[in-house]
Amino acid sequence: MLTTRRYLGNAKYQHGSLASAAVLLVNLGTPQAPTPGAVRRYLAEFLADPRVIELPRWLWRLILHGVILRFRPRRSAHAYAKIWTAEGSPLLLNSQALADALDARLKTLRSGPIQVRLAMRYGQPAVADVLIELMRANVRRVLILPLYPQYSATSTGSVIDAVAATLTDLRWPPEIRFINQYFDEPAHIEALAKSIEAYWHEHGRGERLLMSFHGIPERYLRAGDPYFCQCQATAQALAARLQLDRSQYLVSFQSRVGRERWLHPYTDVVLKDLAGQGVRHLQVVCPGFAVDCLETLEEIAMQDRELFLGAGGERYDYIPALNATAPHIDAMAELVLRHTQGWPEFDVDWSAQDDAKKRAQAAARFHDVEKSA
Ligand SMILES: C=CC1=C(C)c2cc3[nH]c(cc4nc(cc5[nH]c(cc1n2)c(C)c5CCC(=O)O)C(CCC(=O)O)=C4C)c(C)c3C=C
């Protein structure tokens, strides 16, 4: 039987009606609740993504359903329960706070019809749902900003897939731009440096600064994934900005899953080695995580603290992610303005800038963006 494909459209859109633009922040996603059932549903979607696990499908289906989804949900739910808040998952709450703060900031800089929204690659709010809602609200231009400073096919690449899959269902897809990575963006490095300096100012400096990034299988690096190199570039730029020499900081990779070799060195191994070498006071920062989540709050700030202290260390500090802090919003706003050049909604509307201070700020920002472009 022949069927006609039905594309989703917005029949209410009239030529001449006010179109608008949006920035869509996309993060990984998180379970609905810290329970084995909810974690199982989340992991089943996440780990079925062929971008995340590059194995023959039949083999992976066997491992996923035969082993991982039987045991991991209970263990992960236990970890999630330790960091869950009354309002929900830290990843979701921190990402939403970031989106709201960026929305407010962009509205003071630009008076066009723009909005910042949040979507999750796995779970809710789903990328497809948010994009369709935006299309129905006459949004004709969307800048996609995955909350991953370093590109990996497993993270950013998968966000691109989800957006592309949605576009194939739309009658009149909006204009789309992607920010593939911002690992070396000066404003981003500045935000990280300011956050570490503020921490030092308040709590003092440790003997070493460990920069821990989420890992991926080493096989993906050999196949051409730029993630490892971008992590190293972020670490070098940050160390240079903080005037750290090579003996004062280390780079490592956390959160490995399964038996395959992942990017080296492993964070948990490095921590124990440092304690064994006599390092007493260690500070850890996770420059690959835009906001705090399970991997920073539970793995780094709880499990790895126990490891370091258990191996002879005396003081262990986790320096929080940038979250919705002002320097992070500054960096994100600058990134957005640079990537939306030529989109009229993001132009400066001088007539709407009523007070002089606002006008001067907008001009300064516009100038910075022009210089860095
Ligand atoms: C098994 C393969 C995985 C790859 C490859 C991977 C890459 C990757 N992940 C992030 C960011 C996050 N991962 C988070 C949790 C998480 N990651 C994996 C597995 C892989 N990640 C699992 C199974 C989980 C769930 C928790 C668990 O069971 O251990 C999170 C936190 C989510 C939350 O709810 O807080 C983030 C963020 C990146 C950036 C990345 C590639 C570079």
Ligand SMILES: [Fe+2]
């Ligand atoms: Fe992960």
Ligand SMILES: [Fe+2]
């Ligand atoms: Fe983990």
